Amino acid sequence: MVVKRKKSRLMRLTVISLALIVPSISQKQSNHFESLEFGITPESYAVYIKKQTEKPFGEFHGDLFLKKISIIESSGGTNFNHRELLNGLHAGTSGIGHFGLMPVTVLDLARKLTNKYSDLGQLTAGIVDFPNVQHLLNLDPSQIKIKLESNFDLELKIARLIKIDLDRKHGNNEEKKAFAWNNGTQIKSSNITDDKLDDSNYIYKFRKLANLKIALN
Numbered sequence: 001m002v003v004k005r006k007k008s009r010l011m012r013l014t015v016i017s018l019a020l021i022v023p024s025i026s027q028k029q030s031n032h033f034e035s036l037e038f039g040i041t042p043e044s045y046a047v048y049i050k051k052q053t054e055k056p057f058g059e060f061h062g063d064l065f066l067k068k069i070s071i072i073e074s075s076g077g078t079n080f081n082h083r084e085l086l087n088g089l090h091a092g093t094s095g096i097g098h099f100g101l102m103p104v105t106v107l108d109l110a111r112k113l114t115n116k117y118s119d120l121g122q123l124t125a126g127i128v129d130f131p132n133v134q135h136l137l138n139l140d141p142s143q144i145k146i147k148l149e150s151n152f153d154l155e156l157k158i159a160r161l162i163k164i165d166l167d168r169k170h171g172n173n174e175e176k177k178a179f180a181w182n183n184g185t186q187i188k189s190s191n192i193t194d195d196k197l198d199d200s201n202y203i204y205k206f207r208k209l210a211n212l213k214i215a216l217n
Contacts (some may be wrong), residue, residue, distance in 0.1 A: 068209045073100030103141035178206045
C-alpha cells in the first residue's frame with residue numbers, strides 16, 4: 001500500500017510538472033490535431049511554436065533551412081534586387097529581403113494569424129502574440145517591402161512563422177518545404193512528387209547546399 005501511494009503521488013507531480021511546461025491549448029486546437037499528419041500532438045506543437053518564435057533574433061541561430069533559403073534567394077542577404085514578377089498572383093511585386101518573401105504571402109500569413117477560424121490562427125491562438133505581424137495588414141506591398149528590409153528581426157519572425165506552417169504540412173521533408181517556399185506555401189504535400197523535385201532548378205540549388213553548416217548560436 002505504501003508503494004502504491006508513492007506511485008500515485010509521483011504521477012500527480014508529473015502531471016503538475018507537465019502542466020507548467022506545456023502551453024495551454026483550446027478544444028478547437030486539440031480537435032484540429034486529429035487530422036494532422038506526422039504524429040504531431042497539440043501539446044508538442046504548442047511547445048514547438050513557442051520555441052521557434054521566442055528564439056533570439058539577429059543571425060539565424062541554428063536555423064539551417066532558412067540559411068539555405070537566404071543563400072538561394074539573396075546570396076545570404078547580400079543582394080535584395082529581386083526581379084519583379086509580371087504574371088500570376090504576384091504580378092507587379094518582387095521578393096523581399098533575405099528570404100525572397102512575397103508581399104501577398106506576408107499578407108496571407110498576417111490574415112491567418114488574425115483569423116480564429118484558420119488552421120494557423122487556431123494553432124497559435126493563446127500561445128504567441130504577433131502584433132507586429134498583424135500590423136502589416138494595414139500596409140501596401142511597397143510599404144511591406146520597405147518595412148521588412150529595414151527590420152531584420154521582423155523579417156526573420158515572419159520567415160519562421162511561414163516555416164512553422166510548412167513544417168505542419170510537410171513534416172521533416174526539407175526539399176518539399178523548399179519547393180513550397182518557391183512555388184506557393186498553399187501547395188499540398190501530396191502534390192509535390194519526386195519528379196517535380198528532380199525537375200526543379202530551385203531544388204537543384206537547395207541540394208547543392210546539403211553539406212552547409214552554420215554555428216548554432
